[in-house]
Amino acid sequence: xxxxxxxxxxxxxxxxxxxxxxxxxxxxxxxxxxxxxxxxxxxxxxxxxxxxxxxxxxxxxxxxxxxxxxxxxxxxxxxxxxxxxxxxxxxxxxxxxxxxxxxxxxxxxxxxxxxxxxxxxxxxxxxxxxxxxxxxxxxxxxxxxxxxxxxxxxxxxxxxxxxxxxxxxxxxxxxxxxxxxxxxxxxxxxxxxxxxxxxxxxxxxxxxxxxxxxxxxxxxxxxxxxxxxxxxxxxxxxxxxxxxxxxxxxxxxxxxxxxxxxxxxxxxxxxxxxxxxxxxxxxxxxxxxxxxxxxxxxxxxxxxxxxxxxxxxxxxx
Amino acid sequence: xxxxxxxxxxxxxxxxxxxxxxxxxxxxxxxxxxxxxxxxxxxxxxxxxxxxxxxxxxxxxxxxxxxxxxxxxxxxxxxxxxxxxxxxxxxxxxxxxxxxxxxxxxxxxxxxxxxxxxxxxxxxxxxxxxxxxxxxxxxxxxxxxxxxxxxxxx
Numbered sequence: 001x002x003x004x005x006x007x008x009x010x011x012x013x014x015x016x017x018x019x020x021x022x023x024x025x026x027x028x029x030x031x032x033x034x035x036x037x038x039x040x041x042x043x044x045x046x047x048x049x050x051x052x053x054x055x056x057x058x059x060x061x062x063x064x065x066x067x068x069x070x071x072x073x074x075x076x077x078x079x080x081x082x083x084x085x086x087x088x089x090x091x092x093x094x095x096x097x098x099x100x101x102x103x104x105x106x107x108x109x110x111x112x113x114x115x116x117x118x119x120x121x122x123x124x125x126x127x128x129x130x131x132x133x134x135x136x137x138x139x140x141x142x143x144x145x146x147x148x149x150x151x152x153x154x155x156x157x158x159x160x161x162x163x164x165x166x167x168x169x170x171x172x173x174x175x176x177x178x179x180x181x182x183x184x185x186x187x188x189x190x191x192x193x194x195x196x197x198x199x200x201x202x203x204x205x206x207x208x209x210x211x212x213x214x215x216x217x218x219x220x221x222x223x224x225x226x227x228x229x230x231x232x233x234x235x236x237x238x239x240x241x242x243x244x245x246x247x248x249x250x251x252x253x254x255x256x257x258x259x260x261x262x263x264x265x266x267x268x269x270x271x272x273x274x275x276x277x278x279x280x281x282x283x284x285x286x287x288x289x290x291x292x293x294x295x296x297x298x299x300x301x302x303x304x305x306x307x308x309x310x311x312x313x314x315x316x317x
Numbered sequence: 318x319x320x321x322x323x324x325x326x327x328x329x330x331x332x333x334x335x336x337x338x339x340x341x342x343x344x345x346x347x348x349x350x351x352x353x354x355x356x357x358x359x360x361x362x363x364x365x366x367x368x369x370x371x372x373x374x375x376x377x378x379x380x381x382x383x384x385x386x387x388x389x390x391x392x393x394x395x396x397x398x399x400x401x402x403x404x405x406x407x408x409x410x411x412x413x414x415x416x417x418x419x420x421x422x423x424x425x426x427x428x429x430x431x432x433x434x435x436x437x438x439x440x441x442x443x444x445x446x447x448x449x450x451x452x453x454x455x456x457x458x459x460x461x462x463x464x465x466x467x468x469x470x471x
Binding site for chain 2: 280312
């Protein structure tokens with residue numbers, strides 16, 4: 001990445017005025033990056049950017065409200081920041097956004113399935129459109145497209161929508177997201193859909209990683225999943241309880257989810273959670289022409305109304 | 318008209334205190350014949366109805382859910398039902414991906430004076446639910462059955 005040095009310099013320049021800057025560093029192996037919290041100029045040396053930087057770092061912002069924060073964002077992450085600003089969950093003046101145009105991030109799960117193992121990866125090399133992975137003495141090359149996260153294939157926001165500093169060349173995003181995956185899933189009969197969710201939710205271990213990784217889940221200690229008053233969910237390990245939790249999560253994200261995919265990525269049981277969020281977003285888009293995190297001055301559709309709704313058919317009986 | 322009938326299904330109704338609950342009362346005072354499948358829960362406003370009330374009812378075994386409030390522009394709290402309209406419409410559109418028939422959930426507007434309309438709403442909705450039959454259960458037995466079906470398909 002030829003722009004890494006430029007980004008590091010920009011961060012060093014601004015660090016004295018900030019409490020911390022959030023970026024990525026190499027994790028326990030070269031394929032897996034991990035969030036990096038830079039407080040000292042020395043910390044900046046460990047910064048990396050590249051297709052292994054999958055985390056949506058905006059997840060950390062609401063917990064750090066009130067402090068001066070710098071953050072490195074890809075295009076999709078910038079949508080989250082727009083949405084958080086729109087809901088006044090963070091303050092713009094406390095934030096310095098370092099934008100990095102992105103050409104897609106890898107899905108560790110996909111690479112693992114192709115390699116046949118998700119174990120320690122000894123070496124990774126990224127080129128413009130391919131990735132070479134070495135693990136347990138085996139070396140494989142994949143096209144970046146083939147192992148990219150699903151969200152990257154339909155991404156229209158390669159360049160951040162909002163930034164103070166942009167490092168690198170802006171990339172145009174010319175893909176149209178027509179929610180084809182949702183439509184394909186819904187071609188199945190109702191019964192098959194329910195069976196699909198029953199089996200998927202049965203795997204759920206209620207670790208709440210999906211909730212904790214979600215940048216828009218901001219209730220923190222007041223989450224209805226753990227509240228006794230109101231007592232929405234029991235402690236029972238039943239499939240209906242776990243399904244209800246995911247519906248609660250989806251409903252609370254209605255018109256707010258920016259589809260960063262952190263819920264699905266963080267799920268240890270590989271439950272396809274993003275499909276539910278995307279279905280919700282599809283309907284919100286159809287009804288209210290609204291996509292979360294794209295307009296900073298908009299009001300989320302479920303927090304507003306029109307006296308005459310154009311696309312809602314008033315059901316007369 | 319017996320309260321317990323073998324063919325009776327479980328329908329949950331969330332009614333706004335100011336209009337539809339009054340409308341149902343008017344229907345009762347007018348002695349209109351209506352089906353008895355509906356269990357009414359009275360809420361202060363249709364804007365008070367969290368879409369999750371509906372979802373939880375459906376997951377926990379309701380065969381149908383009916384929400385009714387004041388006509389738009391007639392809300393006792395000025396705009397509660399405008400918000401409700403958006404939420405409920407979104408919910409109705411969302412249900413199919415879960416494998417829940419969206420026809421099991423309806424929302425409508427009935428004012429306190431519309432006893433006759435209330436009768437029509439309840440009768441029509443109950444009739445629809447009876448046509449759909451009992452809702453598939455969402456529980457461990459359903460899961461076991463789903464697994465058996467999946468195993469057979471392979």
